[in-house]
Amino acid sequence: MLRFAAALATLPLAACATIMPSEQPVTVTGAITYRERMALPPTAQVEIRLDDVSLMDAPSKTIAQQSFTADGRQVPFAFSLTVDQRKLDARGRYAVAARITDASGKLMFITDTHNGVTFDGRSRIELGTLVMVRTR
Numbered sequence: 001m002l003r004f005a006a007a008l009a010t011l012p013l014a015a016c017a018t019i020m021p022s023e024q025p026v027t028v029t030g031a032i033t034y035r036e037r038m039a040l041p042p043t044a045q046v047e048i049r050l051d052d053v054s055l056m057d058a059p060s061k062t063i064a065q066q067s068f069t070a071d072g073r074q075v076p077f078a079f080s081l082t083v084d085q086r087k088l089d090a091r092g093r094y095a096v097a098a099r100i101t102d103a104s105g106k107l108m109f110i111t112d113t114h115n116g117v118t119f120d121g122r123s124r125i126e127l128g129t130l131v132m133v134r135t136r
Helices: 002-019
Strands: 025-034 045-052 061-069 077-084 094-101 107-110 124-134
Touching (some): 077 094
Parallel strands (some): 025 124
Antiparallel strands (some): 045 061, 094 107
16 A cells, blocks of 8 residues: 555655656757848948737846957858757747847847747757848
């Protein structure tokens, strides 16, 4: 009888172990570009973020980010954002956003569409090329 009770007590723990998110990191990759035929200044700042956009009435929460200076390089810029699966909520909504600013912080280009990311158990998610728009 004692063995049976012990077996029943561990059953819920075994079930929890199978639904917990994996500790394996997930990598979201892609590239950013824009359509205008213009060169970026070497001091341009590039920022790509993976945001939790689940809450409509609250600011998004950045969960992964990549930032760098253009240093004379031009679009397209490849990106790779890695996040721990344990930081993700199965009910959450996630999106990638990108922006390019000049050295003074003035916005030059930005993504203006929702670039949703669906985390479905894969360890690598490829978004393709995200097109940014010029700001005035």
